[in-house]
Amino acid sequence: xxxxxxxxxxxxxxxxxxxxxxxxxxxxxxxxxxxxxxxxxxxxxxxxxxxxxxxxxxxxxxxxxxxxxxxxxxxxxxxxxxxxxxxxxxxxxxxxxxxxxxxxxxxxxxxxxxxxxxxxxxxxxxxxxxxxxxxxxxxxxxxxxxxxxxxxxxxxxxxxxxxxxxxxxxxxxxxxxxxxxxxxxxxxxxxxxxxxxxxxxxxxxxxxxxxxxxxxxxxxxxxxxxxxxxxxxxxxxxxxxx
Amino acid sequence: xxxxxxxxxxxxxxxxxxxxxxxxxxxxxxxxxxxxxxxxxxxxxxxxxxxxxxxxxxxxxxxxxxxxxxxxxxxxxxxxxxxxxxxxxxxxxxxxxxxxxxxxxxxxxxxxxxxxxxxxxxxxxxxxxxxxxxxxxxxxxxxxxxxxxxxxxxxxxxxxxxxxxxxxxxxxxxxxxxxxxxxxxxxxxxxxxxxxxxxxxxxxxxxxxxxxxxxxxxxxxxxxxxxxxxxxxxxxxxxx
Numbered sequence: 001x002x003x004x005x006x007x008x009x010x011x012x013x014x015x016x017x018x019x020x021x022x023x024x025x026x027x028x029x030x031x032x033x034x035x036x037x038x039x040x041x042x043x044x045x046x047x048x049x050x051x052x053x054x055x056x057x058x059x060x061x062x063x064x065x066x067x068x069x070x071x072x073x074x075x076x077x078x079x080x081x082x083x084x085x086x087x088x089x090x091x092x093x094x095x096x097x098x099x100x101x102x103x104x105x106x107x108x109x110x111x112x113x114x115x116x117x118x119x120x121x122x123x124x125x126x127x128x129x130x131x132x133x134x135x136x137x138x139x140x141x142x143x144x145x146x147x148x149x150x151x152x153x154x155x156x157x158x159x160x161x162x163x164x165x166x167x168x169x170x171x172x173x174x175x176x177x178x179x180x181x182x183x184x185x186x187x188x189x190x191x192x193x194x195x196x197x198x199x200x201x202x203x204x205x206x207x208x209x210x211x212x213x214x215x216x217x218x219x220x221x222x223x224x225x226x227x228x229x230x231x232x233x234x235x236x237x238x239x240x241x242x
Numbered sequence: 243x244x245x246x247x248x249x250x251x252x253x254x255x256x257x258x259x260x261x262x263x264x265x266x267x268x269x270x271x272x273x274x275x276x277x278x279x280x281x282x283x284x285x286x287x288x289x290x291x292x293x294x295x296x297x298x299x300x301x302x303x304x305x306x307x308x309x310x311x312x313x314x315x316x317x318x319x320x321x322x323x324x325x326x327x328x329x330x331x332x333x334x335x336x337x338x339x340x341x342x343x344x345x346x347x348x349x350x351x352x353x354x355x356x357x358x359x360x361x362x363x364x365x366x367x368x369x370x371x372x373x374x375x376x377x378x379x380x381x382x383x384x385x386x387x388x389x390x391x392x393x394x395x396x397x398x399x400x401x402x403x404x405x406x407x408x409x410x411x412x413x414x415x416x417x418x419x420x421x422x423x424x425x426x427x428x429x430x431x432x433x434x435x436x437x438x439x440x441x442x443x444x445x446x447x448x449x450x451x452x453x454x455x456x457x458x459x460x461x462x463x464x465x466x467x468x469x470x471x472x473x474x475x476x477x478x479x480x481x482x
Contacts, residue, residue: 059345074345081351088344100332101303101318107325 003060005030008048010037011220012227014164015079016055021160022083024214026090033066049077057082083157095157102152109144109151109158116140117165128179131190142202163209167219177232181240245333247304249274254281256472258411259323260299261463265407266327269459270334277310293321327404338401346397353388353396353405360384365412372426375435386447402457410454424479
């Protein structure tokens with residue numbers, strides 16, 4: 001495949017992170033363009049993604065600077081659609097195996113991430129709701145894991161779907177960041193629940209993910225932390241008063 | 243390569259999600275055994291042996307040939323209609339469920355995402371929760387806008403792909419229920435929504451539905467009279 005790939009992304013965004021991990025797994029050359037989500041360039045919505053979100057891929061067309069996207073490239077959005085797209089373009093990447101049953105198992109795991117982990121993460125970390133939701137989401141995902149290794153054995157789209165969320169949940173809670181009041185030890189308290197012995201398998205799984213180069217090279221912890229601090233300071237000011 | 247593994251399909255005709263899988267199985271010309279699950283009084287073995295979430299559709303794949311109500315531990319159990327559609331596309335690569343081209347596949351999956359978000363939310367909000375009709379109208383406007391203007395199915399061809407199989411069951415039930423003012427909405431609101439969906443603004447969508455209904459694999463899975471009779475007796479919709 002020799003068509004150009006330009007990825008519009010943002011380091012803070014877990015959905016965009018999925019696309020970056022997939023491209024790293026595929027070991028392909030592509031153009032990475034960081035979008036400041038708080039200050040989007042005015043060409044982004046009309047020329048790349050009418051919904052204004054990341055990730056987005058401009059595929060094919062002439063080689064142009066990323067900030068002057070060509071109408072001739074195909075624009076694709078939705079992180080899970082993009083991961084499948086990269087798997088289709090680069091079948092030897094292993095993002096999805098060849099066996100239909102294993103592919104289905106990977107997709108069922110992705111489904112559990114979308115239906116359990118994402119909503120629980122928003123409820124607990126953004127809206128400050130009962131952390132038990134997140135514990136249950138983690139338990140549900142853990143129950144799908146084999147005794148060792150990644151979700152379907154080898155690293156796949158299943159792990160790509162969850163990795164950015166596990167990383168940001170851990171980072172935020174460890175730094176007491178979330179939709180709960182600051183300086184009351186809430187964050188670390190919730191993190192302790194997620195590190196309970198009954199979630200040992202998931203903790204090991206997360207360690208294995210963190211050791212994966214495609215994850216490690218695409219997660220800028222310092223940048224994400226700085227963004228999170230700013231974001232939750234604003235959220236808390238609104239919620240609890242400055 | 244021909245699939246020789248057994249496929250058992252747990253379903254019920256009311257379910258638009260089940261119909262997705264049914265159409266795919268038909269188009270793939272799969273050798274499968276359908277089993278209608280009594281959704282109002284589910285047997286204990288279903289959650290225990292087929293789908294812990296207790297929902298349909300589900301399929302068992304492989305393992306020895308057994309009767310559907312005694313599933314084998316050796317078969318693979320799959321649930322979630324979108325996952326099953328992709329599985330069947332992988333199992334039957336020549337059935338046209340998904341094209342070979344990666345960009346076209348991405349377009350099909352994107353369409354499916356919009357069906358499952360905007361499309362479904364509008365359907366549920368108005369017909370099953372009786373809330374305002376705007377999300378339903380807006381959802382169908384968004385999906386109509388994704389259809390190729392000149393005609394054909396979601397990817398432009400004259401054969402169904404998983405994008406259409408995901409969408410059409412919801413679309414057909416919407417037109418059917420609204421045409422007879424059946425739903426949780428206040429009396430008369432269904433007919434109002436139907437008037438909007440049958441207006442020139444939605445000409446392209448109506449053409450699409452007509453094209454779907456003429457498709458042989460759709461026809462094999464849809465009996466309008468049976469659907470209507472069933473929805474009329476659905477206790478969820480009894481209005482005082």
